Amino acid sequence: MTYIAKPKLHHPSLVKNKAGYTRRDYEGAVSTLCAGCGHDSISAAIIQACFELDIQPHQVAKLSGIGCSSKAPTYFVGASHGFNTVHGRMPSVMTGANLANRDLIYMGVSGDGDSASIGLGQFAHIMRRGVNMTYIVMNNGVYGLTKGQFSATADKGSISKKGVANSDESIDLVSLAILMGASFVGRSFSGDKHQLVPLIKAAMAHGGAAFLDVISPCVAFNNHAGSTKSYEYVREHNEALNRLDFIEGREEITT
Structure with a gap:
């Protein structure tokens, strides 16, 4: 990690949108x-999506909860509005801001801890209300800030870095978002920018509740053999994430 500030001057030859x-x-x-960290790749994808959509930075309002993922808004669209809420309560604040x-x-x-554990109820209700927003979960299956315990999205049977098997069923936020009425739902992988950037662009352009579950490997605690959310495992099973299901x-039908 680094704390070096970025230079404020831009090269004059940089392409403008x-x-x-x-x-x-x-x-x-x-x-x-x-x-x-996979979260940085998602931040880079958001930056690219905003650039390609010709968005005015001051028109963006970004909100987060608590966790490694919730630090990410600091790293994209710096000239936008931003608010870091308490653990699991970001949906309430975003609903109020939207109103x-x-x-x-x-x-x-x-993150998966912020939305699938302490914030599960808030997640369900913001989808149910159809708030006009893009909601991205950076899903790594662990609590990175507290040294790698399983989160609620960890797959049953997956092995922790310490060698412990997860005996609990996982919560699938994609299925829950669909069940609660979200009108745009997708899943992607932080290591696949060719799929992720268009999905973020589509979600941001969608008028309604848009949800993206992005598998984002934790290099410190969940990127080992036995993990189902490691770079190696997701790349080996990436066909499932690359398949596009479209229902016309x-x-x-009435009788």
Whole structure:
């Protein structure tokens, strides 16, 4: 990790989008997360998506809870509005902000511990209410800040870094989001920017509750043999994440 500040000057040859901004204009502070953390790749994908969508940085409002993932908003769109809430309560604050100002582009960034454990009820209700936002969960299956305990999204049978097998069933946030009525739901992998960037762009352009569950390996505590959320395991099983299921709308069948 590093604490070196980024230079404020931009090279004059940097390409600008239709809004007049370079990709650098959508960056934030230098990340202090572990080198190789999947969360930084998601931040980079958000930066690229905002650049390609020609978004005005001051039109973005980003909110987070508590955890490694909740530090990520510091690292993208630095000229936007930002608020770091308490553990598991980001959906309530984002709902209130959305009611106060409908003109902003809302992005909630959370982790599997923040949304699938202490914040599970809040997660379900913000999807049920259909708040106009993009909600991204950086899902690594562990509590990184407290040294690698299983989170609620850890797959049953997966092995911890200490060699302990997880005996609990996992919570699938994608299935829950669909059940609660989210109108845009997707899953991706932090190591696949070619899929992740278009998904983030689509979610941000969607008018309604858009949810993305992004598998984001923790290099410190969940990137080993036996983990089902390691870089090696996800890349070996990436066909499941790359498959696109599209259900075409049809007229209601009546008898």
